[in-house]
Amino acid sequence: MPETDFLNDSKVIPGKLEFYRDSVRFEVTGSIPVESAFSPRNPKINLLLKSSENSILFEDIKLTKKVAAYEYKKSFVLAYEPWMEGAFLEVQFFQGRKTQLVPSQKKILARGIITTPLLAKIGKVNPDEPIPQVGLFISTGVMDADLSRMGEFLIRFDEGSSSVKMDASNKGEIADLKTFLTENSAVISFRITGTQSPESSEGKTSKLGMDRAEAVRRMLEDSNVLLRDSLTEVNSRWNDWFDLRLQLREYEKLSTQRKDQYYAVLADGADYQSQTQALKKIPGFNQVARDLFPSLRSVKIEVVAKPLPGLNQAQAALLRQALNENTASSDLDMADWAIAGEASPRLEDKAKIYSKMTELFRSVVPYNNLAVVKMRMAQRTLDQATKDLLWKEANELLYQASKIATDPYVLHNQGQILVLQGKMWEAYKKLSDASVLTRNQDFLKYNESLRGALDIMRGDYKLAALRFDYPYSEAKDFFNKGLAYFLSKDYANASLSFEESVMAGRNYGYGFYGLAMVAAESGQTEIALLQLDKAIHASELIYQKALVDPIFEEIRSSDEFFQIFRSSVNRNEK
Template identity: 65%
Template sequence: MFNRLFFKTILFFITALLLNSCGSRIVPESNFLESSSVSPSKLAFQRDSISFEISGEIPIVSALSPKNPKIEISLRGSERILDLGELNLQKQVGKYIYKGDYKIKYEPWMESSVLEALFFQGKNMENPTEKKILAKGVITTPLLAKVGKVSPDEPIPQVGLFIPTGSMDKDLSRYAEFSILFLEGSSKVENLKQNETALDSLKKFILLFPSISSIKITGTQSPELAEGRNSKLGMDRANAALNYLKSSNLIFEDSLIEVSSRWNDWFDFRLLLRDYDKLSTQKKDQFYSILLNGKDYQAQSRELRGISGFDQVSTDLFPKLRSAKIEILSKPLPGLNQEQAAKLKEALAGTGLNSGLSQIEWAIAGESSPRLEDKEEIYSKMTELYRSVIPYNNLAVVKMRQAQRTLHPNRKAILWEEANRLLEQAARIENNPYVLHNQGQILVLQGHAWEAYKKLSDASVLTKNEDFIKSNESLRGALDILRGDYKLATLRFQYQYADPKDFFNKGLAYFMSGDYANASLSFEESVTAGRSYGYGYYGLALIAAESGQKEVVMIHLKAAIDASEVLYQKALIDPEFEEVRETQEFFEIFRPEIEN
């Protein structure tokens, strides 16, 4: 740790000394490059190039007039120098004038380079007699767009889109009711056969549908006098039923449980009456006409007792109201059930061709497996069994994500190549948007942004799936930023996001298009979505630099460089912060703090 901090300190001072020394002139008394200037004053990456114009004039004044003047332009980095050639000097009355337009293809080393003018005169054309730095560094803000590349000290970006089966999104919830019965006037759970049967049935239901959404336990009591004249008995029964479940080794999250009671309410009686088969339809209608007449409980009770046959109905149904009703809403765990999982294990072991599993069951198994190694095994087997786009595409995504996790460039290239072959096979089977998206993603990672954009554009017209379109358009928007189509990029991000990366790209699109208000909102959203993700802070620092708010720049810049080594290195050379780089405050936030 100490060595890393010490190295950063030395690097900072060397960079500062180098940039200052580059501005010194070999012949102080001459100043022939004084009027030399570059437009724009800060070099900037645009699409894939750097464009600028150099102009100026050299005075011709008596003895100080230069002899055989020549001006050469170079772009100088720490390890490379790009010779941009000699400027054409045109002699006019009392001066030479010059102007040169340049457009050079951007390369990564240029980000920390300096643009220099070198002045030669006389017979010695090997060593310049004067130098002038016209610009320091290149603004590469568009290259901050997040397109899936892995960077040091940052979370590995998730790349590639699996073709979903849809089973993970379906509502597979199931509802079930169980009743625990009590003796008249009691809230003690008895060892009744009905209760044992209800508990066994409940356990079997939970085994099939273990992902519980809610549990509602409602204590009820019959209209009999021994059942009491308040709702305390019903609530006691509900709590007793809950304790009965817990004592039977059934554990539920407290937040899922709702315990309540009903009293002086014919609702449960009405439900029981619906399935009661000892009454004719006409007789049931007599009961329902009273139960639904809107009168209070006591009035309805008197009218019900006036119906012939009520005594028999009450004898049969009232005991069922001495209960606690347990209502469960639950769904199965994602993936295969136990029987299907056993078949899958048999098939993967090679003891059966597919062991009776359907293609959709294979696909669900792959989709629900959390580990890439398991997905790889399942999808590889599927390519042997089915000529389908799903296993080829999804196995390619596995390869892409494995490539993201390796530090070896050769291994990464091999995995990308394997993924591309699988995607080509998938494309031969079906013209599929997911396949096109994944081909585009690999091209992006390989540095072929223009070819990638064509693939992503083709993919966007093949489906109306909202989740796919959101992912595809966000990547297209990032490429629009790289391509310099900033206004178009802002249109790509009109979706609801949760990932700080997408918020940052959205903010970057607005920033590059000059809409700082929306850029600030998006960068703030990026910070809110992930405070350890430093790019949102870096974006806010860029906006503050544009408005000259130096103190705000420092606050956001410190948060950014604390979160990311990449941003630490970038901030040291980013021309966007040139106005604050020479300040003591800037030095303070980069000075390493060594703790004992």
């Protein structure tokens, strides 16, 4: 027969396959032309989903004979499996002998599956990435002592000045900082960032911002605030609208529509000067500048810290005695034991303390906390059998705790284990029940972040975005928040949240990956490549995903795309 493109009309809807909830749904349609002299004999259509690891063959799609063509349309719902992410979808056309094994023609309809919801951070351990912290300890009447808290303090400056002016506002900020450090004495990080407004009096270089940051550092040291060099970061931002974006969130003099105009400019990827000119064209900008620019003449102090409880020497001696003796009593009360458990840095020591507590006290606390120790031990092993055993032991302890009392921490930890076991729907019920039982904002922040991650995987993206309405400090939470906005197609808020993820942890490549996705969806190829280059150097998992992610299909054929991957390989080899 003469060459006829029998698959020319064949297509898949949607054009890019996507993971949604727990499946991949699509429809294949097309028509096989019937020419007067060369009608195909015994036409047949098959569909193949194939990767290097596995494949599924869908045979004998029904053909309906029309006057000028055989038509076909069929919908598919496939339970998603990991091997499908890098698979291609191919339609095959057969004619002639019914036993023919080799198709006469074939056509690739889609390459890869968009699995963006599966990027949600739920506590899973990935190779070459930091081990995520899971589980919530019940501490001595407050939120889990292992969870960090973030304090932000703003020192304002006169226009063009780098001299710290100890007015009532700045004195109040320093007093609040000292109170925060008193309550949270274990400092994890201390960031001092000098900023300056775009006003001409603020200078034409970043020198003023850095001078301000250094001035605040000296002032803190003179005020007896202990700054450890290894934990302290002093820097500045200049020609950067990031801080203005944050201020716009709380600015009440603009309508939502007008704010969207600002966000559209600030998220367009243009250079600073171009964005400045675009901002000035927005009606009312002069008023916004008068209200918000003074706050850009400042130094932002960001401290991540946590409480550091502990026992005195006499209590520590009693603790050692109780742990070494086979006795059913103790001179320490339960609060002392709980503080000892919180203060012990090693999981093995915590396990001994909480295990002994289960013998001494009938309380939810030791059973729950020992279960958390088991969960975190499970995070640190690569052996799946050992991991499963530790999860089983943790679940048994949580069951014992639930028999004593219904507790939100117990429900959260049961939900977290179910998440790690892949039982998402059961986990969601546990986490939802936990949120109902308490109004503790610190607990809800942590519980709702995991619940929001599951909402992303469940396909309820707008609800997921609402879950993250808490002050977070960890890069993973900002990333999940950005993911929820991205999947809701709210790219302005997605971009802001991904930027916050980058600011919270520059070595956490997922924030850069999120920014690359936003840029790719917005048609900003150069920005997408720039952010992708940063992302793939942070994680092998991100590197592998970027190679097959259909979100980047339009830029994958460019030389620039493969150049960033070649550069990554060369750097790794060195």
